Amino acid sequence: MRAPFAPSFLAGEPNAVALLTDGFRRPSAWRIEAEARKDFRTAPEVLQALRAFGPEGQRNLAALAERGTVCVVTGQQAGLFLGPLYTFYKALTAIGWARAVERETGARCVPVFWLQSEDHDYKEIASCTAAPGLSLSLPLDEESCSVEHRTLPDEVSGLVARLEEALAPLPFASEIVPLVREAYVPGRSPVAAFAELLGRVFAEEGLLVFNPRCAQIARLSAPLYDVALRRCEEVEAALIRRGELLEGAGFAEQVQVRKGSPLVFFHGAAADGPRHRVRIDKRDELLEAAARDPLRLSSSALLRPIVQDSILPSVAYVGGPAELGYLAQCAELYPIFGVRPSLPVPRARFRIVDARTRAILRELGLSPAEVEAPREEILRKLGSRSANPSLQELLLGDLPRILADSAARHPSLERAARRTRASVERATAKFVSRHARLLASEDETTASRLDRVQAALYPNGTPQERVDSLPYHAARHGLSQLKRLALDRIQPGTSGTEAARSRVALVEDLHP
Secondary structure (H helix, E strand, O other): OOEHHHHHHHHHHHHHOOOOOOHHHHHHHHHHHHOOOOOOOOOOOHHHHHHHHHHHHHHHHHHHHHOOOOEEEEEEEOHHHOOOOHHHHHHHHHHHHHHHHHHHHOOOOOEEEOOOOOOOOOHHHHHEEEEEEEEEEEEOOOOOOOOHHHOOOOOOHHHHHHHHHHHHOOOOOOHHHHHHHOOOOOOOOHHHHHHHHHHHHHHOOOOEOOOOOOOOHHHHHHHHHHHHHHHHHHHHHHHHHHHHHHHHEOOOOOOOOOOOOOOOOEOOOOOOOOEOOOOOHHHHHHHHHHHHOOHEEEEOOHHHHHHHHHHEEEEEEEHHHHHHHHHHHHHHHHHHHHOOOOEEOOOOOOOOOHHHHHHHHHOOOOOHHHHHHOHHHHHHHHHOOOOOOOOHHHHHHHHHHHHHHHHHHOHHHHHHHHHHHHHHHHHHHHHHHHHHHHHHHHEEEEHHHHHHHHHOOHHOOOHHHHOOOOOHHHHOOOHHHHHHHHHHHOOOOOOOOOOHHHOEEOOOOOOO
């Protein structure tokens, strides 16, 4: 079985970095990318599609209108209540990197969050784990239009109320609950609600939020759609070659290449219609749509990075493991579209470890990383302390032999020896039984403690960052605290790979 690309890339293995540049490790590469974009002028249509929150956001938006300003981009689907924690970490990584690029290159650099509003996988964004044991979900249907063209149903008010009830006892609920309540209202697009909440969470940091699913951005993207359609065979051949290179290096393709299918989706007669893949034999119809109403088309996962880099002065793109796999696949396509790629940057990965969980980890002698292993494997590592079946033999030692020897030499002692042995065996058996019960109780306590830390850090066998949502942790530990701690730990340009590969403990005894 072929391996995923990201772990080898983050480890700096030659077979991976030969397929995708690891310039994110070298500030000299940042300077090259910033210099290459010194004459880039962000189009007015892009500026209009960006949302700024707060004074810092307004300053960043004004700066992006100036020639020579560059950006660090990240993006994600519009998950309910911001979706899993890794969305929060992506935004933080983009902010940290924008600051570092600006310090290192001297070019003004701003963070941008690209909303994946073209996507149609509603099921993937319609639920979240609002608090431990509390999963909230919007009603599902069979529609397949882009999520931008959906509206939040009346039921969202009930979900907000349940979230508020669950978070009310927590010390910092007042920091996050009003933001959720104001963003998620019936009738609003789930993308608009997500953008509102995300922008207000990061208002102090000046994160700009970009929605590509609008007519003016579709018009800017139309030339790329045209290339994807007219040169479909060339694009397909390049992807097949890249797939062979990935396979030869031992890696799996992140996205299956569909022969005869261009890298665009079609929405039918109207932009808000069902989104579906098309065959190249429909090229004439698609080319007409690209020319007359490009909002009837949208980009695939392998085309989206190229669109981003064509309309934004992006020095770097922050992605998760799957996105690094996308970038490794589409790297060979950039020359076909005449676009300069940005540097791929791995997003920061964290674990939120509260004081109680940390105390249990200390008692068990485990690190947070060791918790992400199968339960039985961890218990074996801890040493399951069930009663030793040979303990009674150890306690008796040489006594049976000594008694037998004495009886053999002095037959008159045979009965006494037999009674003595039986008495000692009963006493040791009683001790062994009590010892076994005590150790079983200790094992049960150990297992219970392990279950508690796994529920906190590795719920249902999944990393915390892929399950838990931000509002719970913000209400428990404080939004400002979480942002500060994470930004302090994000170290762009580190030559090592440990920070990129492992999840760093984020909260350390904030609240006893």
